[in-house]
Amino acid sequence: MSLRELLRRPPRPGAPSALWRTLLRPPPVPRRSLFSGSPTHWNQVVSEAEKIVGYPTSFMSLRCLLSDELSNIAMQVRKLVGTRHPLLNTARRLVHDSRNNLQMRGLVVLLISKAAGPSSTAALSLKHDMVSGIYPSQRSLAEITELIHTAFLVHRGIVNLSELNSSDGPLKDMQFGNKIAILSGDFLLANACTGLAQLQNTKVVELVSSALIDLVQGIYCENSTSAEENCITDDIGISTWKEQIFLSHSALLAKSCQAAMELAKHDTEVQDMAFQYGKHMSMSHKINSDLQPFIRGKCGGSIAFNLNSAPVVLHQEFLGREMWIKQIREAQEKGSLNYSKLQEAILAGKGVTSAIDLCRYHGNKALEALECFPPSEARSALENIVYAVTRFP
């Protein structure tokens, strides 16, 4: 039985022992990509990149998958089936889209490790430990990056018990969901901390810990803005938006890329370029996914989109605060927001095109940073990732 099936089935007592085995098996479903127009293109880029780093990237370490705690978590998550706790969706996404979204960070850390290669000052004995041109410590780091990212996906899904309404279902279910979400997130974080400690490099521990601080601060801001109930967005300009998105979406990858260079004893200049690649690539990735509802919307039905996404924030900046609030008011019907109406208004403005420009700007910055690395398969793969996120129909 696969985890996906487990999640669909009603709770039933049973041994979770086979669970990890099914978790290791790649999902047989066709993968839907986040990326515009060419889902196959993105998958191609990723699978080619995976070949370069040695073996298919399965970052949730075996150690972690085999543990009693994880099978315990899976058992508990099953009890949540039928409730509306967000943890359930996070778990589903983890299984379904793991290739597209979740493992991207680990893959990039491995690719940039390989692109940089061993440092000229590194001892020859160390070079023997390399597998496919990557140090074991860098592989651990890639795994830690994924663990941290996943831990925060899980912690993002905690709900405020006092704000629940009747459509959310029984309070007890939500309490239970919160409990499991905290425990499983903490479990992943604890594993990340242990892995970090084993790297035996205090600079790397400090760097990744500081990325944790950034991430928490970024998610904190995210929460305070999305809590607005009356659909009025925060009055933030694009520069504040970029600062917040750096914290919540880019800092982890940027600092992990930098840490991967530190592990190979590369100098600060190379470390900085790796940081820049991680930063700009993930900014451009985020803007790309923010743009999706506006690009896909042209040909299909529209869906609710985030009012704090790049095109909307840019639209508001062009339009001015007052006009924007007026547009929101016009799109409000019987207390709820008509997203297709608002979408039309945004498509008529300059928000979308300038978001595309911004996405390309960050993509170019990421490509520039790569120039300090010698040409290689790994470097091309990193370039291809940028091309994939900056390509629009």
Added chain:
Amino acid sequence: MCEYYFDGRGKAFRPIVVVLMARACNVHHNNCRDMQASQRTIALIAEMIHTASLVHDDIIDDASSRRGKDTVNQIWGEKKAVLAGDFILSVASVALARIGNTTIISVLTQVIEDLVRGEFLQLGSKENENERFAHYIEKTFKKTASLLANSCKAVSILGCPDPVVHEIAYQYGKNVGIAFQLIDDVLDFTSCTDQLGKPAASDLKLGLATGPALFACEQFPEMNAMIMRRFSLPGDVERARQYVLQSDGVQQTTYLAQQYCHKAIREISKLRPSPERDALIQLTEIVLTRDK
């Protein structure tokens, strides 16, 4: 929000033990009582890790008051509270890295792992009575004593190169930590809400069978069923509380705590005499007789 619990009104039990241990080890090593900056940082980190775990525990248990005030989740909601816990832990982690010693990082990272594993142990219960008690002591070690044991060990590593001393510090922290939690579990039965700063009989309400309840179960086997169903039926909590108070569960748990304290004293007495070492010995007495 993150400063909320760092108001100086907690007992600061952990930092006190860590500071005393640091000085005791320094005297033992080179007769110098001064504390290193890095040892002071360990004391701070110990309290930060403790606080981060409190914040998350309170969300998990849906607690509404702690140290005589409302909990973070009660005031700011669960979404922000979980981030506050994560934030405190990340700041502690940066502070730890800045000490610049990989051994120290490994020692204190063990605490974080133990805390999470302890929380998982608390989720399950064992059918077999003997196993149940071992399970309880293991959980107590991971959730409470590991922090004291490993932070004591960390300051001893910084203060003195002798591995024998590291083991003494670790054993002292471990034994005092377990005794501390055993007494905490006793107070949950004998104390009232005002003294504790958190509601009494809270463990039973959470479905947890602690030391006094496990001892009482030996005298009143009818408690077995209640433990297995985690005191979930109406009236279970009150009935279990009565059983515990009628039994000598409280005395037996206190006696067990005394045994752990004696072990701690035996360990710490191996260090060279100093006012700090004697304070650590007296501290075990305070652990046993405290009422809050």
